[in-house]
Amino acid sequence: MQNYEFSLEFNPDIIQHIYSLIKEDPAYTPRFFRSGMLQMEQALQAINDTRAMRIGPGIIDQVGELFQKQFPHSKAMVVADTNTFPIAGKQVEESLMRAGVVVEEHVIYEGKNLHANFDTMGVLLDRLQQLPVEVIPIAVGAGTLNDLTKLAAHLSGRHYMVVPTAASNGGYTAYGAAIRMNGIKQSFPCPGPQAVLADTDIIIHAPAELNQSGYADLLAKMTAGADWILADWMGIDHINEKAWKMSQNGYHETMMSVERIMAGEPIDERKNIEKMMEGLLLSGLAMQVVKSDLPSSGAEHQLTGIWEMERAVSGKDKIAHGKLLSIALLSVTAVYNKLLAFPLDEELDVKKCVKEWPTLEAYERKAHEALSKVGLQKLGMQVAMSNYVTPEKLSIELQQLKEYWPEVRDRLAQQIIPVRQLYDILKLGRMPTRPIEAGISWEHVRQTLECVPYLSKRFNVMSLAARTGYLTAWLDDLFTKTKKFETL
Numbered sequence: 005m006q007n008y009e010f011s012l013e014f015n016p017d018i019i020q021h022i023y024s025l026i027k028e029d030p031a032y033t034p035r036f037f038r039s040g041m042l043q044m045e046q047a048l049q050a051i052n053d054t055r056a057m058r059i060g061p062g063i064i065d066q067v068g069e070l071f072q073k074q075f076p077h078s079k080a081m082v083v084a085d086t087n088t089f090p091i092a093g094k095q096v097e098e099s100l101m102r103a104g105v106v107v108e109e110h111v112i113y114e115g116k117n118l119h120a121n122f123d124t125m126g127v128l129l130d131r132l133q134q135l136p137v138e139v140i141p142i143a144v145g146a147g148t149l150n151d152l153t154k155l156a157a158h159l160s161g162r163h164y165m166v167v168p169t170a171a172s173n174g175g176y177t178a179y180g181a182a183i184r185m186n187g188i189k190q191s192f193p194c195p196g197p198q199a200v201l202a203d204t205d206i207i208i209h210a211p212a213e214l215n216q217s218g219y220a221d222l223l224a225k226m227t228a229g230a231d232w233i234l235a236d237w238m239g240i241d242h243i244n245e246k247a248w249k250m251s252q253n254g255y256h257e258t259m260m261s262v263e264r265i266m267a268g269e270p271i272d273e274r275k276n277i278e279k280m281m282e283g284l285l286l287s288g289l290a291m292q293v294v295k296s297d298l299p300s301s302g303a304e305h306q307l308t309g310i311w312e313m314e315r316a317v318s319g320k321d322k323i324a325h326g327k328l329l330s331i332a333l334l335s336v337t338a339v340y341n342k343l344l345a346f347p348l349d350e351e352l353d354v355k356k357c358v359k360e361w362p363t364l365e366a367y368e369r370k371a372h373e374a375l376s377k378v379g380l381q382k383l384g385m386q387v388a389m390s391n392y393v394t395p396e397k398l399s400i401e402l403q404q405l406k407e408y409w410p411e412v413r414d415r416l417a418q419q420i421i422p423v424r425q426l427y428d429i430l431k432l433g434r435m436p437t438r439p440i441e442a443g444i445s446w447e448h449v450r451q452t453l454e455c456v457p458y459l460s461k462r463f464n465v466m467s468l469a470a471r472t473g474y475l476t477a478w479l480d481d482l483f484t485k486t487k488k489f490e491t492l
Contacts, residue, residue: 052292053196054177059281061274064095064203067167068103071142074165074199079139081108083128083153087115088145088169092206096144096167108139113149117322120151121184128152132160143197146170146214147182147325150197155181158194165199170210171218171281173325174254176200177288179295187317187383189309196292200285208277212434215277217326219433222283223426224304224329225255227336230419231302231464237412238401240463241298250290251299254283262429303339303456303464307332310452310459311444314378327442330435334427335449339465340420342478349409354402357473358395367392371458377451380459388458391467398471405468450483 056074058066071080080100084093089112100107111128118124132141143153143166150166157164158181168176175182177200180191207215229252235241257279265271290299297305308328315322362370371388375381393401405412427437436442439449454475456466469475 052295053179054198054200054289054292056199057177057202057285058200059202059204059278059285061205061278062203063201064092064167064206065099065102067096067142067201068099068101068105070199070201071100071105071140071165072103075140075163077138079106079108081132081135081139081141082110082144083113083141083149084110084144085113085115085118085149088149091209092167092169092203093144096142100142108135111141113152118148119184119316119322120148120182125152125156125183128156129159132156132162137162140164142167144169146210147173147175150176151181151183154197155183155192155194163195163198165201166197168200168202168281169206170214171207171277171284172210172214173217173221174284174287174291174300177285178291178297178300180291180297184316187313189313191297193295196288202281202285204274204278204281207281208274213324213326215280216433216435217324217329218280218284219258220326220329220333220430220435221300222254222258222280222287223429224302224333225251225287225300226419226421226426227304227333227340227465228300228302229255230340230416231462232298233415233419234412234465234468235463237408237415238404238463244294244299247290247293247299250293251287253286254280257283259429262432265432266428298462302336302462303460303466304329304332304336306456306460306464306466307335307452310378310380310455311442313380313383314452317379317383323443327436328444330430330437331439331442331444331449334423334430334437335453336465337420337426338423338482339453339469339478340416341423342482343465343468344413344417344420346474348413348472349406352402352406352409352472354399354406357402357471358399360473361395361398361471364392374451374454374458378448378455380455384455384459387461391458391460393471402472405472446483450479453479 056070058070071078082089082093082097089110093110093112097107097110111131113124128141132139137160140162141153141157141164143150143164146169150168153164153166166176177196179193179196181194182189183192184190229248232241232243232248236243261276261279287300291297293299308325311323311328311332312325368389372381372385375384375388430437439446453466456464457470457475460467466475469478
């Protein structure tokens with residue numbers, strides 16, 4: 005197995021050389037190097053926040069040395085929970101002490117039902133604000149602990165480090181922290197970690213549902229990427245090529261692994277975990293490039309977020325993010341399959357769409373009706389109203405879509421796979437493939453899909469379906485009793 009590390013301070017001459025190569029030849033693909041060398045492309049793109057990254061087996065004892073290198077003359081504070089401290093937190097503490105780092109008293113959360121909400125973050129923030137900025141928190145855990153530490157560190161004016169204990173999501177290195185406030189999950193702007201150390205010997209033993217979430221998160225780059233393609237062609241959110249290549253890397257690596265497994269090749273679970281972790285961290289770095297989750301989150305994450313918000317509001321037990329994301333990914337992919345089979349350039353009647361587009365008052369009534377079905381009318385109406393587009397703007401958007409649809413369709417067809425193929429891939433990863441497996445009914449999937457255009461702050465395939473007037477017809481076809489996505 006290989007350990008990967010990059011550091012902006014490792015060899016500036018090499019960085020400049022590789023930068024020149026990429027600038028001269030955009031198709032240039034840097035190679036992986038062994039431990040102690042730069043993983044070039046990641047290093048180049050990580051210049052905003054993250055300065056050092058190590059991925060590999062049995063490297064937990066390197067935390068102290070890496071900390072000393074990145075935070076000289078600083079003290080450390082371990083942030084963990086009652087699950088992750090005995091698994092990795094204690095080893096982090098011992099490594100720090102061997103390296104001569106002064107370790108402040110830990111912050112250990114109760115691991116059961118730990119949520120990334122503002123009040124929970126406030127506990128850590130209060131503690132950090134009582135300490136000098138030279139005290140650097142080290143998040144030891146998965147996505148929730150990372151987000152809590154990331155925001156608390158930022159609000160208290162300091163950097164932080166993360167030691168992931170699961171390959172659960174791409175948020176470890178992302179710009180921004182997903183924190184629930186007043187019942188709504190929000191992305192708070194804040195820098196990613198300055199240093200990351202991921203010991204795959206620890207990660208491979210994480211609870212299955214956490215690593216399955218990472219699998220779903222990488223597959224979700226398919227639909228997230230497709231939404232970005234749509235937004236780019238519509239002139240709404242332009243694609244950043246560097247961020248695009250980074251965010252799509254993990255998805256394509258995952259698809260290649262799936263193909264090898266389906267071809268009967270033996271499974272190297274440790275190698276798969278390492279590549280998955282690498283892809284997730286890379287997708288987070290892509291978010292650093294554009295200062296948002298645009299490269300990694302689309303309609304599928306919006307749908308997942310709605311289901312998570314519903315459960316939080318109603319006080320229901322939490323369902324694993326990966327389970328919900330798996331069903332959301334299938335749902336959005338099914339809508340994309342409908343879109344790609346439809347000749348928009350021939351059938352789309354722009355004048356009719358604009359004529360039938362609701363007034364602001366009528367739109368408000370429709371939004372309230374849709375959100376009431378899922379109990380989110382109080383929390384969601386403000387966002388819904390901000391998503392209203394005027395008939396004039398709608399006309400411009402749809403004219404552009406109709407004119408360029410053949411090119412857009414061809415580009416999307418390269419990005420989106422058939423829903424049946426996705427079903428098989430999710431099955432291979434032991435992910436849910438029917439709503440009931442994630443505690444949701446078919447009817448509720450449809451109801452929440454209708455809410456996505458109102459609750460999503462960015463343009464996606466559900467926005468397109470609503471603005472073209474085909475949303476109801478496509479969902480009617482997908483959710484008939486005999487079809488249920490036609491194949492599932």
